[in-house]
Each structure stands twice: as structure tokens, then as C-alpha cells.
Amino acid sequence: MADNRKLWESLGIDLKKHDQLLEVLPQVFGDLFLSQEGRPSRMAYFDGFAGDVHGFRIRELVEHKQRGGKVFGAFCIYVPEEVIYAAGGACVGLCGGVDMTVAAAERILPRNLCPLIKSSVGFKLERLCPYVEVADLVVGETTCDGKKKAWELLSEYVPLYVMELPQKKSERDLGFWEGEIWEFLKKVQEVTGREVTAEGLREAMEVFDRKRQALQRLFDLRRNDPVPISGLDALLVVQLGFLDDPVRFSQKVEELCEELQQRAEAKQGAFPKGRPRILVAGSPMVLPNWKLHALVEKQGGVVVCEESCTGTRLLTGRTDPSDGDLKGLIKAIARRQFKANCACFTPNEERVQQIVQLCQDYRVHGVIYYSLVFCQPFILEGYKVERALRARGIPVLRIESDYGDGDLEALKTRVKAFLEGLA
Numbered sequence: 259m260a261d262n263r264k265l266w267e268s269l270g271i272d273l274k275k276h277d278q279l280l281e282v283l284p285q286v287f288g289d290l291f292l293s294q295e296g297r298p299s300r301m302a303y304f305d306g307f308a309g310d311v312h313g314f315r316i317r318e319l320v321e322h323k324q325r326g327g328k329v330f331g332a333f334c335i336y337v338p339e340e341v342i343y344a345a346g347g348a349c350v351g352l353c354g355g356v357d358m359t360v361a362a363a364e365r366i367l368p369r370n371l372c373p374l375i376k377s378s379v380g381f382k383l384e385r386l387c388p389y390v391e392v393a394d395l396v397v398g399e400t401t402c403d404g405k406k407k408a409w410e411l412l413s414e415y416v417p418l419y420v421m422e423l424p425q426k427k428s429e430r431d432l433g434f435w436e437g438e439i440w441e442f443l444k445k446v447q448e449v450t451g452r453e454v455t456a457e458g459l460r461e462a463m464e465v466f467d468r469k470r471q472a473l474q475r476l477f478d479l480r481r482n483d484p485v486p487i488s489g490l491d492a493l494l495v496v497q498l499g500f501l502d503d504p505v506r507f508s509q510k511v512e513e514l515c516e517e518l519q520q521r522a523e524a525k526q527g528a529f530p531k532g533r534p535r536i537l538v539a540g541s542p543m544v545l546p547n548w549k550l551h552a553l554v555e556k557q558g559g560v561v562v563c564e565e566s567c568t569g570t571r572l573l574t575g576r577t578d579p580s581d582g583d584l585k586g587l588i589k590a591i592a593r594r595q596f597k598a599n600c601a602c603f604t605p606n607e608e609r610v611q612q613i614v615q616l617c618q619d620y621r622v623h624g625v626i627y628y629s630l631v632f633c634q635p636f637i638l639e640g641y642k643v644e645r646a647l648r649a650r651g652i653p654v655l656r657i658e659s660d661y662g663d664g665d666l667e668a669l670k671t672r673v674k675a676f677l678e679g680l681a
């Protein structure tokens with residue numbers, strides 16, 4: 259801990275406020291995660307990571323920089339990590355899931371803005387996140403309007419590069435996005451001082467395909483009934499994947515899956531069979547946003563799948579690393595990414611179809627459609643999703659929530675009633 263403090267100090271972290279931030283974590287983590295009975299033993303690695311979330315990984319990144327490497331921070335799964343990795347860079351996710359930094363962000367951002375954006379910006383304004391401070395370049399993107407405009411303000415505080423993501427998915431848009439990846443590749447080369455070669459990119463693509471495959475296996479195992487891992491634990495694994503080294507992370511997830519496979523074969527569930535199986539669809543839930551999962555699982559349900567960027571959207575598709583030269587590889591990356599259905603795209607019918615399909619694949623009893631407050635793309639798309647699900651007789655509960663505790667009791671009542679209706 260003493261070493262951690264020196265580390266944080268060297269990064270310019272506001273130690274006093276940072277202490278307040280970390281102070282509550284052990285209690286919350288203990289109550290939500292460690293109190294679960296009969297957890298898979300392979301969760302120990304992820305528990306350890308969560309318990310030292312600003313420690314050992316930050317030290318690794320600092321050492322990486324001391325060896326001449328660069329660190330990139332990203333806010334969206336559309337930022338092509340493969341390109342960063344191929345130039346010897348490390349990439350970490352910077353989206354904020356903490357209520358404590360929201361008030362600081364409201365000094366420069368409107369109150370009626372999604373908490374994910376405010377929390378992320380607040381982390382920088384308050385100097386509370388070592389991942390932000392260690393980053394040499396922060397990468398934003400033009401997805402929703404909130405993010406797009408917030409990056410203009412954030413760029414006054416950090417070196418920031420913005421990728422322009424198209425709003426449609428025609429071949430023309432795909433070509434445009436390929437162009438954006440090329441521009442980004444040039445920027446990455448400039449920052450790292452290293453050339454991205456076809457061979458290096460192919461290797462990087464294999465690293466991230468392996469990561470997605472490992473997570474896909476984790477999700478496939480959640481199709482079992484009883485489900486061998488709780489929704490809370492699965493969410494934690496995915497959330498930590500945004501911070502961890504991708505090679506080590508894949509290995510740890512694969513080890514966890516081995517154990518889950520055995521549990522599934524032995525019909526050993528995280529909970530007794532018969533709990534209502536819930537799909538959560540919508541806005542991403544970034545660390546440490548465990549609010550809804552905790553509510554569902556404390557009220558007698560189990561979350562078996564997340565349709566979100568902290569869920570199936572993150573896992574979408576495979577790249578084909580055999581796609582020849584650098585040009586072919588960039589095209590393969592763009593094509594794979596375009597299979598991820600963020601609500602920022604229009605039209606977005608595939609997402610609705612995908613959610614319906616997930617309900618069958620994961621044998622769910624009901625869907626909780628979750629939007630962060632003021633997240634217009636996901637809130638608006640909720641109507642179509644709900645209509646499609648109801649037409650197929652699948653019960654839906656729509657929820658809008660933020661990172662605070664103010665709505666906890668009301669949510670609890672609604673979730674409880676929903677779960678009871680499914681029994």
C-alpha cells in the first residue's frame with residue numbers, strides 16, 4: 259500500500275480524495291462478491307485484481323513506459339486496440355462508473371448528461387484515476403452527441419484524439435471507417451515511434467481474437483441451467499478485461515472456463531436451479547457499476563447474459579488474420595467492428611433481432627432493458643426492443659438509472675415485482 263501511494267503520487271493523483279474513493283470499495287466488494295456462496299475458485303485472480311485495482315496493473319503500465327512503451331486510454335469498443343498493440347502500446351478502458359466524480363464534472367458539463375460521460379470526465383478533473391494519468395494519449399470517438407461534445411472539453415485537460423465513427427453501416431460508411439483506422443494507425447505510429455507492420459498487426463489480431471473467444475466461452479457456459487457463475491462475477495470479469503493485459507487476461511478467463519465447464523457438467527450452479535434467468539440489455543455497465551446485477555441476484559433472479567459493451571457487443575465477430583497485407587487486415591478489423599450494434603447507429607434493426615435471439619440462446623425468462631439516465635440512443639431504442647420482445651411473449655422491464663443510490667429502493671421494488679411475475 260505504501261508503495262502504491264508513492265506510485266499514485268508520482269502520477270499526480272489527489273491522494274486525499276483518492277483515499278476516500280478506495281475507502282468504500284473493500285466493504286462494497288465484500289458485501290456483493292465475497293459474500294456469494296460457493297464461488298468458482300478461479301475467481302480469486304479477479305478478486306485480487308479488483309482489490310488492488312489501482313495498484314499492480316498501474317505499476318506494470320508505468321514500467322512499460324519506462325521501457326519506452328506508450329499507454330493509450332479508450333472510451334469505446336470501436337477504438338481498434340489491435341493497432342495500438344501492434345505498435346507496442348498498451349490500451350486501457352477509461353469509462354467511469356463511479357458516482358463520486360460526477361459532481362466535479364458538473365462544473366463544466368450539464369447535469370442532464372449521461373453519468374458515464376460525467377464520471378469519466380470527473381476522474382480527470384479530480385485527478386482520481388491513475389489509468390487516466392498514466393495514459394500518453396486518450397482516444398475518444400463520435401458515437402453519441404454527449405461523448406462527442408464532452409471530448410472537446412476534455413481535450414483541454416488531456417492529449418486527446420477523436421475517431422469519427424459513422425452513424426450508418428453501408429459499404430460507404432465501412433470504407434470511411436477503414437479510413438479512420440488508417441488515420442489512427444498513423445497517429446499511433448507517431449506517438450509510439452514504431453511502425454505497424456502486417457506481421458505485427460496479424461499477431462495483435464490473434465491476441466484480441468483469443469480474448470474475445472475466451473469471453474465468448476464464458477458467455478456460452480452461462481447458457482447452462484443451473485448457471486455455473488453468477489451474473490455479478492461474470493460482469494466483474496468483463497469489466498476487468500478493459501484494464502488487464504490481454505494475454506494474461508485470456509489465460510485467466512480460459513482457466514475460469516475450465517472450472518465452469520466442470521461445474522456445468524456436475525450441474526453445480528451459482529444458485530439453485532429454478533431462479534428466473536434474466537437478460538440485461540442496453541447501456542454499458544463499467545467498473546464498479548454493479549447496481550442492477552446486485553439487485554436482481556439479491557431479489558432471487560440470476561443474470562445470465564448482458565447485451566451491452568460490457569457483454570455480447572464486446573465479443574462480436576472474429577477478424578480473419580489471414581487477410582493478407584496491411585490493407586486487408588485493416589479491412590478485416592473494420593468489418594468485424596461493424597458487427598457490433600451500438601444504439602448510436604441508425605437504422606439498427608440487427609440489434610433488435612440479436613436481443614430476440616439471445617433470449618432463446620440463453621433461455622431467459624425475462625429481459626431488463628437498462629439505460630443510463632440521459633443516454634438517448636439506448637433509451638430511444640428501448641421502445642423497439644420492448645415491442646419486439648412483447649410480440650414474442652417475452653416479459654420486459656425498462657429501467658433508467660444513474661450511479662447514485664437515490665433510486666435504490668424504487669428499483670428494488672420494481673425488480674422484485676418483475677421477478678415475482680416471472681415465477
Ligand code: BJ8
Binds near residue numbers: 402541
Ligand atoms: S459502442 S455503447 S462503448 S458508444 S451510455 S456515453 S452511448 S449516452 S457508452 Fe458506448 Fe461505444 Fe456505443 Fe459501446 Fe453515450 Fe449512452 Fe452514455 Fe454511452
